[in-house]
Amino acid sequence: MPIYLDNNATTRTDPAVVASMLPYFTEQFGNASSAHAFGSEVAIGLKAARKSLQALLGAAFDHEIVFTSGGTESDNTAILSSLDVQEGRDEIVTSAVEHPAVLAVVEHLQATRGIKAHIIGVDASGRLDLDAYARALGPRTALATVMWANNETGTLFPVAHLADLAHAAGALFHTDAVQAVGKVPIDLQATPIDMLSLSGHKLHGPKGIGALYLRKGIKFSPLVRGGPQERRRRGGTENVPGIIGLGKAAELALAHLKAAPDEIGDLRNRLEHGVVQQIGHCQVLGDRENRLPNTSNVAFEHLEGEAILHHLNRAGIAASLGSACSSGSMEPSHVLRAMDVPAAALRGAIRFSFSRENTVEEVDRVLQVLPEVITKLRTLSPT
Numbered sequence: 001m002p003i004y005l006d007n008n009a010t011t012r013t014d015p016a017v018v019a020s021m022l023p024y025f026t027e028q029f030g031n032a033s034s035a036h037a038f039g040s041e042v043a044i045g046l047k048a049a050r051k052s053l054q055a056l057l058g059a060a061f062d063h064e065i066v067f068t069s070g071g072t073e074s075d076n077t078a079i080l081s082s083l084d085v086q087e088g089r090d091e092i093v094t095s096a097v098e099h100p101a102v103l104a105v106v107e108h109l110q111a112t113r114g115i116k117a118h119i120i121g122v123d124a125s126g127r128l129d130l131d132a133y134a135r136a137l138g139p140r141t142a143l144a145t146v147m148w149a150n151n152e153t154g155t156l157f158p159v160a161h162l163a164d165l166a167h168a169a170g171a172l173f174h175t176d177a178v179q180a181v182g183k184v185p186i187d188l189q190a191t192p193i194d195m196l197s198l199s200g201h202k203l204h205g206p207k208g209i210g211a212l213y214l215r216k217g218i219k220f221s222p223l224v225r226g227g228p229q230e231r232r233r234r235g236g237t238e239n240v241p242g243i244i245g246l247g248k249a250a251e252l253a254l255a256h257l258k259a260a261p262d263e264i265g266d267l268r269n270r271l272e273h274g275v276v277q278q279i280g281h282c283q284v285l286g287d288r289e290n291r292l293p294n295t296s297n298v299a300f301e302h303l304e305g306e307a308i309l310h311h312l313n314r315a316g317i318a319a320s321l322g323s324a325c326s327s328g329s330m331e332p333s334h335v336l337r338a339m340d341v342p343a344a345a346l347r348g349a350i351r352f353s354f355s356r357e358n359t360v361e362e363v364d365r366v367l368q369v370l371p372e373v374i375t376k377l378r379t380l381s382p383t
């Protein structure tokens, strides 16, 4: 059986999620806006899914959840909305390690609308430069947007504190929590952020569905305009099966977080301990104290990550480059470059990302294969 350790890229849709969706294609196929039984039974399903998301996020109201097509749309929406509603403010503060779903939007706005962006750096562990962040906020800041957890290293950011600082400057605060939701407990009644993005396919839900949490009372300007769906915050007939599946995925994620809070972290730690013990000249990247429990980014010095992945793949083990290259280029990613990872380690970084479906046996198999792969490649490597 192949071993899948690339769960930050995407997760397997849980069979229970698929089962929950199926009736919404063929039996409950109505349009939630229709004033007949076909419509109302779908509206009831959508409400239940919204409640499941509310529970997973610890949100005060279910209507704070706006369904979107995924993390990318939620990020775009939050950023563009903030510039619309924050009159007289034309600056954005963000981090150098955001996903392109944030950074590409910010760059586009800089180029086309003259928005000023403050891109805050990180230290060698991927931690945000808090002084620079505080200094960048001011009377012209429309929005501060900093991710809850980094997709490449798993590093967690102190979003509650960052939100307080943003609010003190009169700015809105958004967080891309695509990698955090379902992996760490979230309590939005105790965390003063205004907007949060999440994505179904990162938590065993379907692809092409996500949500934007929008705190009650926050001014908002829709990105997708059209019909009155989602309380006029996102036009278009809802992706009903997707939303139902996302609701089920949220319910399962919350149950797993409560029932086995340490399970995934234990697997990750077992892998890391084994790797560090058995293989020399490697380092674990990211903030070791504040990290997603499922993510391990290990740099094997003087090796090419692609070669390691190739050998792992041949042995039936799927992981990914720790420093995901931008498409078509062999340049290491902006995340590890922002962390100033030394050149000898930069290219040999591999990301292992776990889910609740992984097992101890799988970790032990990786610990059998990986040292052999590294030894073999090092024997061949000129450095």
Ligand code: PLP
Binding pocket: 008, 009, 069, 070, 071, 072, 073, 099, 101, 147, 149, 150, 151, 176, 178, 179, 198, 199, 200, 201, 208, 209, 210
């Ligand atoms: N933000 C982060 C941190 C991600 O890891 C991803 C997906 O890789 C996204 C946003 C984009 O989400 P989606 O694939 O749902 O558009």
